[in-house]
Amino acid sequence: MINNFKNSKINVDALFLGPKSENAVFFKEMMEYSVSEHMHWRSSYHPEDPDLISTVDRYAPEYRDTLYRTEGILNQLSSKLKTTSVPWFSPRYMGHMNADTLMISNLAYVMAMMYNPNNCAQESSPTTTVLEIEAGLDLCAMFGYDVQHAWGHITSGGTVANYEGLWVARNIKTLPLAIMQHPKSQYLLKDKTEKELLNLSVSAVLDLIDELKKQQIFEEIRYLTCRGVGIEQGKLGKLLVPQSKHYSWMKAMDILGLGQQNIVQLPVDASYRTDVRKMRETVFTLIEQGEPILAVVAVVGTTETGAIDNVREVIELRRECEQRFGVSFYVHIDAAYAGYACAMFRDEENQFMEYENLLQCYHSEGLFPENMVWPKRDVYESFKALSQADSITVDPHKVGFIPYAAGAICMKDKRIVDLVSYHAAYVFEEVQEKQRKTEKTQNVLLGSSIMEGSKAGATAAAVWAAHRLVPLNVLGYGKVIAAGVITANWMIDKINQCEPFIIEERQFSIIAMPTPDFHMINFMFREIGNTSLEKQNQLNKRLYELCSYAAGRSYSNDFLTSSTSLTYEEYGDNPLNLCRDAQFSDSEWHKVRSIYVLRAAVMTHCLRDRAHFETYWAELKNIFEDKLQQLINEENKLNHSNYKINI
Numbered sequence: 001m002i003n004n005f006k007n008s009k010i011n012v013d014a015l016f017l018g019p020k021s022e023n024a025v026f027f028k029e030m031m032e033y034s035v036s037e038h039m040h041w042r043s044s045y046h047p048e049d050p051d052l053i054s055t056v057d058r059y060a061p062e063y064r065d066t067l068y069r070t071e072g073i074l075n076q077l078s079s080k081l082k083t084t085s086v087p088w089f090s091p092r093y094m095g096h097m098n099a100d101t102l103m104i105s106n107l108a109y110v111m112a113m114m115y116n117p118n119n120c121a122q123e124s125s126p127t128t129t130v131l132e133i134e135a136g137l138d139l140c141a142m143f144g145y146d147v148q149h150a151w152g153h154i155t156s157g158g159t160v161a162n163y164e165g166l167w168v169a170r171n172i173k174t175l176p177l178a179i180m181q182h183p184k185s186q187y188l189l190k191d192k193t194e195k196e197l198l199n200l201s202v203s204a205v206l207d208l209i210d211e212l213k214k215q216q217i218f219e220e221i222r223y224l225t226c227r228g229v230g231i232e233q234g235k236l237g238k239l240l241v242p243q244s245k246h247y248s249w250m251k252a253m254d255i256l257g258l259g260q261q262n263i264v265q266l267p268v269d270a271s272y273r274t275d276v277r278k279m280r281e282t283v284f285t286l287i288e289q290g291e292p293i294l295a296v297v298a299v300v301g302t303t304e305t306g307a308i309d310n311v312r313e314v315i316e317l318r319r320e321c322e323q324r325f326g327v328s329f330y331v332h333i334d335a336a337y338a339g340y341a342c343a344m345f346r347d348e349e350n351q352f353m354e355y356e357n358l359l360q361c362y363h364s365e366g367l368f369p370e371n372m373v374w375p376k377r378d379v380y381e382s383f384k385a386l387s388q389a390d391s392i393t394v395d396p397h398k399v400g401f402i403p404y405a406a407g408a409i410c411m412k413d414k415r416i417v418d419l420v421s422y423h424a425a426y427v428f429e430e431v432q433e434k435q436r437k438t439e440k441t442q443n444v445l446l447g448s449s450i451m452e453g454s455k456a457g458a459t460a461a462a463v464w465a466a467h468r469l470v471p472l473n474v475l476g477y478g479k480v481i482a483a484g485v486i487t488a489n490w491m492i493d494k495i496n497q498c499e500p501f502i503i504e505e506r507q508f509s510i511i512a513m514p515t516p517d518f519h520m521i522n523f524m525f526r527e528i529g530n531t532s533l534e535k536q537n538q539l540n541k542r543l544y545e546l547c548s549y550a551a552g553r554s555y556s557n558d559f560l561t562s563s564t565s566l567t568y569e570e571y572g573d574n575p576l577n578l579c580r581d582a583q584f585s586d587s588e589w590h591k592v593r594s595i596y597v598l599r600a601a602v603m604t605h606c607l608r609d610r611a612h613f614e615t616y617w618a619e620l621k622n623i624f625e626d627k628l629q630q631l632i633n634e635e636n637k638l639n640h641s642n643y644k645i646n647i
C-alpha cells in the first residue's frame with residue numbers, strides 16, 4: 001500500500017477541474033467513461049436474459065412523459081444550484097474550509113455511486129468496504145501509527161469521528177470496573193482501589209481484553225461495561241477540552257450520557273492554543289481531588305483561528321502523570337481541520353522528516369518560496385507527536401479536498417474496537433487474520449464496529465482514489481496544501497502593509513491577526529478615529545454580510561468569506577491583544593468582551609504563483625473599497641431617513 005505512495009511528480013493544477021473548468025475535456029471524457037463502463041456492466045450481466053422493456057414500451061405516451069418530466073426537474077434543480085450555490089472553486093471564495101475538490105475524487109465518487117455500494121456490510125459493498133479499510137490505514141500511516149495494529153475508517157464528518165473517539169474512551173474507562181463485577185475475572189485486578197481502576201492506562205486495559213478473550217469471558221464482561229449497564233452520574237471523571245473546541249464536543253457529552261457539566265474547558269494562551277501551563281495545573285488539581293480524567297482532547301487546527309495545540313506537551317503530561325501518580329487518561333486529537341497537513345512532514349518513504357531537512361526540502365522542491373518558513377518548530381513537534389495519541393479525527397472533506405461526506409477516525413490500537421463493536425469479539429480478529437493470510441477481506445461488517453450504519457461506499461472510493469493519486473507525503477498532498485499556506489502568508493503580509501482606504505473622507509485600515517499556525521487567517525476593518533468596539537463589531541458584521549451568501553447573491557458576489565466572534569467565554573482575555581493592535585482601549589474590551597472578525601481558511605491552489613497573487617490582491621483591494629463604499633452609502637441613506645423622521 002505504502003509503495004503506491006512513490007510518485008514524485010504531481011502537477012497541482014492537473015488535480016482539479018479548475019476555476020474556469022480548464023480540465024473540462026479530460027473531466028468529461030472520464031465522466032463519460034464512468035457512465036459507459038457502468039452501462040456496459042449492466043448489459044453484460046447475463047446477456048441471455050430477455051429484454052423486459054421493449055422499444056414499443058418506450059414509445060408509450062406516459063413513458064415519454066415521465067422522461068420529459070425527469071428532464072424538467074433536473075433543469076429546475078440545475079438552475080437552483082447554479083443560482084444559489086457557493087463558488088468554492090474560485091479563489092474569490094475564502095471562508096470556511098472549502099475549496100475546489102479533486103477531480104479524481106469527484107470522478108471516483110460518481111463512478112462508484114452508480115453501483116450504489118453500502119459500506120455497512122461487505123455483503124453490500126464487496127469492493128468499497130475494502131477501499132474504506134485501505135483508506136483508513138493510509139491515514140493511520142500518515143499519522144505514524146503502526147498499520148499492523150491500527151485501525152481507521154470513514155465517518156460522515158469530524159463530528160461523528162469525535163463522537164466515536166469519546167465512545168471508545170468512555171467504554172474503555174469502564175472495563176476495569178466491569179472486570180471487578182465478574183467472579184471469573186476479579187483476580188486480574190484484585191487489590192486495586194476504584195480510583196486505581198479508573199486510572200489505568202489505555203494499553204493496560206487493552207492487554208486485559210486479550211486476557212479475557214483467552215478465557216472466553218470477554219463478551220460477558222463487555223456487557224458489564226457502561227454499554228450494558230449505563231453510567232453512574234459523573235463517575236468516569238472529566239473530559240478536558242480546550243476552550244477553542246468545536247461544539248461537537250458538547251454534543252458528544254450529551255449524546256453519550258456523560259453530561260456537559262463534566263467538561264473542563266482548558267483556557268488558551270495568547271496564540272489561541274491550549275495554555276500548557278494551565279492544562280498541567282488543571283490536571284494536577286483533578287488528580288489531587290481524586291477526580292478521574294476521562295480523556296484529554298487537543299485540537300490540531302482550531303475551527304476559528306487554526307491554532308495547533310501542543311500535542312507533545314499533552315503526551316508528555318500523560319507520561320508524567322503515569323510515573324508520578326499512577327494516573328493515566330485517554331488522549332484524542334481533534335485534527336478535523338489540519339490533520340491532512342501531517343502529509344507535509346512525511347517523505348516518500350513515509351518517514352517523518354527532521355526539521356532541518358524538512359525546511360530544505362520545502363525550498364528545493366519549490367513548496368515554499370525561499371523567504372517563507374513554515375512550520376514553526378512547536379507546530380512541527382505537535383505533528384510529530386500525533387503517533388502517540390490514542391485516536392485522531394481528520395476530515396478528508398476539509399483539507400483532503402474530497403467531496404462530502406467524508407470524515408475519518410484513526411485509532412492507534414485496533415483492539416479498542418472490541419469495546420464498541422456489536423459482533424462477537426473474535427470475528428473481527430479472525431477477519432484480520434484471514435486478511436493477512438489471503439490478502440482478502442471477507443464479510444467485514446463495518447456497521448457493527450462503528451457509529452453509523454448504512455453509508456455510501458462511493459465516499460470510500462473517493463478517498464481511496466485520492467490517496468492513490470496524491471500520496472500522503474510532502475510531494476503529494478504536501479504540495480497541494482502548501483499552496484494554501486503560501487497564499488495565507490502572503491495575504492497577511494499584504495493586509496499588514498495595506499494603506500488605509502479613504503472613502504468620503506473617512507479612513508479605514510485593515511488589520512490581520514498574527515501569522516497563524518496553519519492557513520486560517522482572521523482579519524478586520526477598522527475605521528480610524530472610532531473608539532467604540534461595539535461600532536467596530538457592527539462595521540465588520542455588516543462587511544461580512546456584504547461578503548457572504550447573506551448578501552442574497554453568492555454567484556454574482558465579488559468576494560465571499562466567513563466570520564466569527566472571538567469572545568471572552570471562549571478565549572478569556574486573549575483577544576485583548578487584537579484590540580490593542582487595533583488601538584482600542586482595554587476598557588472597551590472589558591465592556592464588550594467580544595470582537596468580530598472576518599475569517600478565511602485559505603485553501604485555494606490557484607494563487608501560489610506570485611504574479612497571480614499580485615493580480616488577485618490588486619483586485620481584492622478594489623473589492624474591499626467597493627464594499628466599504630456600499631456600507632457608507634447605506635449609512636448615509638439611513639441617516640438621511642432618520643433625519644426625515646426627526647423632522
Ligand SMILES: *Cc1c(COP(=O)(O)O)cnc(C)c1O
Binds near residue numbers: 337407
Ligand atoms: C470541522 C470541525 C469539526 C466537525 O467536523 P464536521 O466534518 O463538520 O462534522 C470538528 N472539529 C474541528 C476542529 C473542526 O474544524
